Amino acid sequence: MQSNRRQFLASVVSTAAALAAGPSALAATAPRVTGKAAARTRPxxxxxxxxxxxxxxxxxxxxxxxxxxxxxxxxxxxxxxxxxxxxxxxxxxxxxxxFVDAHRHAWEGQLRRINPNSADLGNYIAGTHQAFAPHYRPRDMYVGNLLTALGAIDAGITTIIDNSHNSRSLRHALSAVDALHDAGIRAVHAPGAPLVGKWDSASWYADLATLQQERFGKSDGLLTLAMMTSVDRGQWAVGRRLGIPLVTEFFGQEMSAQLPALHREGLLGPDNIFNHCTDLSEEAWQILKATGVQVNVCPRSDTHWGLGTGIFGYQAAIDHGIRPGFSVDNESAYSGDMFAEMRAALYLQRSSALARKTGEHASAPVDMRALLSAATIDGSAVARLGQQTxxxxxxxxxxxxxxxxxxxxxxxxxxxxxxxxxxxxxxxxxxxxxxxxxxxxxxxxLDLDMAALHAATEESQAYLFKAAGFTPDAFATQFQVRG
Structure with a gap:
């Protein structure tokens, strides 16, 4: 098994032409690994x-x-x-x-700490979506997802909801799913439209159906399909026809204002998964509770990139009887482990509770079991896997x-x-x-050739950095690419 992983990962450096030949050639020659531990015959x-x-x-x-x-x-x-x-x-x-990470952009794996000093959402987008994302090949999706999934497993995260908002083609999506399978992680893969650059938009809905048919239901039960989508009635209708969850980045008063109409039309339900949920209105929280929308919050991400007021939505969620999952979001600025999320949540919540102590509605300090619940069983409910894990x-x-x-x-x-x-x-x-x-x-x-993984990652990085006009600087204080 290890020799297979070594051979396939090492082949990353020499398979560009084959990858350009289409999905069938991709399946035969892409830099894939099995990532599957040998099946046991004993309990x-x-x-x-x-x-x-x-x-x-x-x-x-x-x-x-x-x-x-x-x-x-x-x-x-x-x-x-x-x-x-x-x-x-x-x-x-x-x-x-x-642990269950209820919101991770796994494709960004090779961009770890690319922009650690980023302090706002626009700067994050500039350092990932605008600079590198348009240049991703299917093989780069594979490497990014593989790095993220293996890093998650190493840190005790056994399930992720993979918010794959760089699915530029069916081949990109197939490569992302193959990496999750090869790593051996449990994952809900949610392909979605890129934020910038060219992509196969005309075939996206058909590609989702093809992806569902070709890659799901044949993966030891570890992989399920979702759909990353904006607040879009047409996209939601397609996802619901396919019977898959709908994953949406959701925060702020402007998005809050969209909920009453969606609620009146009966378009909100437990198959909606909302990320972040910072700065939502009181009416919005009441609608989320009434409709059973699944919520995950990001203790570090919302503060790091200053989403709204930067106060993550945990307290608001539990105040409205919602048990949110925790999520890492991505690793472009910080680490990918759930221990850091739980501790950030602990101190952010307690700081907020102390600040409200003299007020009328002071919050009780969160305890350790509630935090571990958010990182495990509550996250599995968000992923719609609560009966399994x-x-x-x-x-x-x-x-x-x-x-x-x-x-x-x-x-x-x-x-x-x-x-x-x-x-x-x-x-x-x-x-x-x-x-x-x-x-x-x-x-x-287990079953990991680090030298081969390093070679694959370094090839991907070198290509992406050159394509984006980015010069690595280990001591940089701000992110820059050549214009």
Whole structure:
């Protein structure tokens, strides 16, 4: 399996001509990797861990076992004996459901920290969509999505909603999906129209149907299709005919003002997924609650790029009885892990609560379980995967993360929730299981040739930087491309 990954990733440097030949040639010669751990013939038994189930129907255990058959959790108990099982020693580990990132632009993977000092939305767009996005080839989509998905898995994120707003052609979309499949992550892939530049707009709706037919339903159940869309009645109608969720960037008073009419027309529902949700009106929040629209908030993104007032929508959501998921958004300015999101949310919410303390409607300080819920089970509900993942319960998919509390930064762990939310980091993620398959073990991603991945990334970067007229500067304080 590793040799296949090495061969395919290394081939990135020499397959440009083949990629230009069309979808069939793409499938045969593109720089694809399998990313699939070998299927087990025996059950998997996690033994002796501290289990945070995050499920109202499955109690936490100070010390317990989890038995997995195939992709499914079949038993959780204080003690399980399964003589023929492959055993993972979970003593000294906290066992949690995998994190769910409810909003990630995975195609931007090779643009990590390209513009760290960006302070507004326009500057972010200039540093990604205007500079690089129009030059992306299908192979660049593959590399970006692969980097993002592998980085997510490494940090304990087992599910992402991939907001792919650079789907310039069917070939671009196919490459993005292939990368998610090869990485082995659970993903809701939502292709959408690019913000700038040429793209195959005339065939987009037909391409969505082709993508649904060719790449979904044949991926071990890990991949599902959605549609990234603006507030557009025509686009929403197409997505609903295909039976897929509708993902929309949604924030501010101007967008809030569109909701009453949409509500009266019956166009809002649980298949809508709204990102950000900063600075919404009181009426807008009431409509979102009444219609069951799914909401995710971005603790770092909304502040970093100054969306509206820069106050992320978590408090407003919970004040209206909505449990939002958390999302990273992208990595063009900061890291891609959920630990940072939970901690940013903790301190932003508590700062806001203290500021309102003398007021009439002071907010209670958020606690660690609520934050971990937003990063797991609440995010899975946003992704419409709540019956499959997001918590540890018998019958659910085995998307599981083990955090090593014997590591020097976590030992001794006196409170499991406090350790995960307040102190843990990517390096403490020892084991990651997705759909019953081990993707990371002993602190290392499995089946990964880093040298080949580096070569693929560097080729993609070199091409994109040249095409955009961008000169890398490790010490830059502002983003610039040649005019």
């Amino acid at each position: 998997l038994l996690l033994k002796g861990g501290t289990i945070l189930t995050m499920d109202p129907d499955q109690p936490d255990l100070l010390r317990g076992d989890i038995l997995i058959h195939g992709s499914t959790i079949t038993r959780i108990a204080a003690q399980i004996e399964a003589g023929n099982a492959q055993v993972i020693d979970a003593r000294g580990r906290i066992v949690i459901p995998g 997001g918590s540890l319960r018998e019958g659910k998919q085995a998307d599981i993360v083990l955090i090593n509390t014997n590591d020097i930064n976590l030992y001794p762990s006196n409170n499991a929730l406090g350790t995960v939310v307040g102190a843990a980091e990517r390096s403490n993620v020892e084991t990651v299981i997705i759909g019953g398959r081990i993707r990371k073990q002993h602190g290392k991603l």
